[in-house]
Amino acid sequence: MSKYIFVTGGVVSSVGKGITVASIGTILKSRQISVTAQKLDPYLNVDPGTMSPYQHGEVFVTQDGAETDLDLGNYERFIDVNLTTESSVTSGQIYSEVIGRERRGDFLGGTIQVVPHVTTEIKDRFKRLAEKSKADVVIIEVGGTVGDIEGLPFLEAARQMRNEVGRDNILYVHVTLLPYLNSTKELKTKPTQHSVNELRRIGIQPDIIVCRSDYPISEEIRNKISLFCDVERKAVIPLTTVSTIYEVPLVLEEEGLGELIVDKMKLKPQPPDLSQWQELVNLIKTPRQPVKIALVGKYVELQDAYFSVREALQHAILHHGRDLELVWVPSETLENNGDDSVLRTVQGIIVPGGFGIRGIEGMVRAATYAREKKIPYLGLCLGMHVMVIEFGRYALGSDEANSTEFNADTPYPVIDFLPDQKGQKIKGGTMRLGNYPCKLVDGSRAAQAYGQSLIEERHRHRYEFNNEYRQRLEKAGMVYSGLSPDGRLVEVCEVADHPWMLACQFHPEFGSRPGHPHPLFRDFIGAAKDVLREGAQPPLPLPSQY
Ligand code: GLN
Numbered sequence: 403m404s405k406y407i408f409v410t411g412g413v414v415s416s417v418g419k420g421i422t423v424a425s426i427g428t429i430l431k432s433r434q435i436s437v438t439a440q441k442l443d444p445y446l447n448v449d450p451g452t453m454s455p456y457q458h459g460e461v462f463v464t465q466d467g468a469e470t471d472l473d474l475g476n477y478e479r480f481i482d483v484n485l486t487t488e489s490s491v492t493s494g495q496i497y498s499e500v501i502g503r504e505r506r507g508d509f510l511g512g513t514i515q516v517v518p519h520v521t522t523e524i525k526d527r528f529k530r531l532a533e534k535s536k537a538d539v540v541i542i543e544v545g546g547t548v549g550d551i552e553g554l555p556f557l558e559a560a561r562q563m564r565n566e567v568g569r570d571n572i573l574y575v576h577v578t579l580l581p582y583l584n585s586t587k588e589l590k591t592k593p594t595q596h597s598v599n600e601l602r603r604i605g606i607q608p609d610i611i612v613c614r615s616d617y618p619i620s621e622e623i624r625n626k627i628s629l630f631c632d633v634e635r636k637a638v639i640p641l642t643t644v645s646t647i648y649e650v651p652l653v654l655e656e657e658g659l660g661e662l663i664v665d666k667m668k669l670k671p672q673p674p675d676l677s678q679w680q681e682l683v684n685l686i687k688t689p690r691q692p693v694k695i696a697l698v699g700k701y702v703e704l705q706d707a708y709f710s711v712r713e714a715l716q717h718a719i720l721h722h723g724r725d726l727e728l729v730w731v732p733s734e735t736l737e738n739n740g741d742d743s744v745l746r747t748v749q750g751i752i753v754p755g756g757f758g759i760r761g762i763e764g765m766v767r768a769a770t771y772a773r774e775k776k777i778p779y780l781g782l783c784l785g786m787h788v789m790v791i792e793f794g795r796y797a798l799g800s801d802e803a804n805s806t807e808f809n810a811d812t813p814y815p816v817i818d819f820l821p822d823q824k825g826q827k828i829k830g831g832t833m834r835l836g837n838y839p840c841k842l843v844d845g846s847r848a849a850q851a852y853g854q855s856l857i858e859e860r861h862r863h864r865y866e867f868n869n870e871y872r873q874r875l876e877k878a879g880m881v882y883s884g885l886s887p888d889g890r891l892v893e894v895c896e897v898a899d900h901p902w903m904l905a906c907q908f909h910p911e912f913g914s915r916p917g918h919p920h921p922l923f924r925d926f927i928g929a930a931k932d933v934l935r936e937g938a939q940p941p942l943p944l945p946s947q948y
Contacts, residue, residue: 412597459706467836750930753785781905846883
């Protein structure tokens with residue numbers, strides 16, 4: 403039977419609960435304890451798929467096609483598991499399920515209430531994930547902050563679980579913030595005390611308190627929290643801000659969190675081995691020569707909108723022993739003959755996913771720049787549409803080539819709905835989502851990168867390459883290096899006469915892991931790292947021709 407760890411957050415949001423959950427996963431997995439994770443989101447949206455990236459950052463996609471919160475990306479990267487739909491739960495899903503059953507008459511006229519009907523549905527989701535994953539430990543993050551109205555049914559369900567599974571099989575971890583007062587130069591524990599009181603009011607006494615802080619936490623503060631919040635002294639775990647999120651598992655392990663969890667839950671672990679994480683962090687902290695990459699997108703003001711892309715770039719950069727200098731370029735600034743001087747200094751251009759017309763022409767301009775100046779280019783989903791539009795304009799000799807997403811009346815719809823997709827109007831649940839197989843063409847850059855001919859990658863889009871233009875673009879030098887096994891869908895394309903210009907219809911960024919960079923990101927950085935740009939100098943020692 404699986405055991406459960408519930409992680410709640412206090413004082414403020416964005417306190418680092420997601421990374422704490424992911425790191426608890428890492429330190430348990432390092433002891434050969436199998437883990438999985440689940441995120442409970444209190445909002446009423448049925449899934450995060452239709453939510454603006456400006457409000458919630460990136461939408462992470464699981465292999466089985468669930469559109470989820472970006473925290474699931476961190477769980478996958480830290481625990482190195484592929485999660486499924488069961489790992490993402492929103493209040494909207496719970497309520498629509500319960501109300502749907504009521505409409506069907508399943509409750510036979512009974513009164514439907516938050517307790518027990520909603521809480522039972524929530525607990526079923528916990529148990530379903532446990533059963534399906536067969537993990538030793540299921541770690542569940544309760545989204546939001548303790549005290550929010552929306553989170554109450556989730557907390558109530560978490561409380562009820564204690565009696566169902568028994569005290570040894572459940573653990574409550576509360577993550578709080580200790581604010582620093584500059585005037586008195588001290589960390590304050592009062593907000594933590596209040597949020598623990600709030601938790602207790604609901605009936606949950608935390609077993610462990612993880613204290614986030616930007617400053618070192620003294621013994622005195624630890625004792626105080628232990629006394630006022632009624633947790634053991636060793637169960638007050640300080641987590642001061644670190645320079646890289648990949649250091650968090652090491653810090654928590656060092657503070658004894660791993661041993662504490664294992665003891666409290668009576669788990670049977672192997673000795674912990676975090677050596678790979680230590681190596682990774684050592685490498686991150688070693689000064690390395692930078693590679694300058696431009697990320698040209700429409701949501702760059704909120705960098706969380708590209709969370710997995712940035713992580714995948716980091717993994718690839720570390721593989722090459724280099725440092726990432728990422729330049730965030732709002733694509734609109736490149737439009738209408740805007741200033742493209744920023745592109746002159748970068749060694750690679752990446753155009754990530756996105757929706758809607760805003761900023762598209764700027765992305766196309768970046769792709770033209772990459773093609774003409776032979777700068778490595780990686781296009782992800784929308785970035786492939788942009789590359790195809792750009793190449794289409796060049797090959798067809800018309801500025802009107804476009805995707806029907808941006809111009810429904812274009813005479814050259816190089817990206818379009820497939821014939822069987824036409825007529826779709828609603829926005830929720832109409833995308834190609836999750837894993838699809840793709841066959842790679844021998845000798846292509848894609849096949850070279852993957853080192854295999856059949857791959858599966860995660861999708862999230864509505865529009866596709868329009869097959870009517872395949873031949874004309876091919877004649878001008880486009881290579882279709884990845885196709886769906888039936889040959890109908892273009893999944894990867896490349897520009898032949900170019901050092902490295904490749905785009906894919908899927909999202910490889912979701913599959914990249916620290917220590918195992920995704921092959922496309924790895925080879926993109928591999929091509930970019932040797933490119934010399936304005937003002938740069940060749941690395942020492944100089945090659946013989948100098
Ligand atoms: N907007 C494009 C589509 O719907 C691309 C989506 C994406 O980049 N994820 O097909």
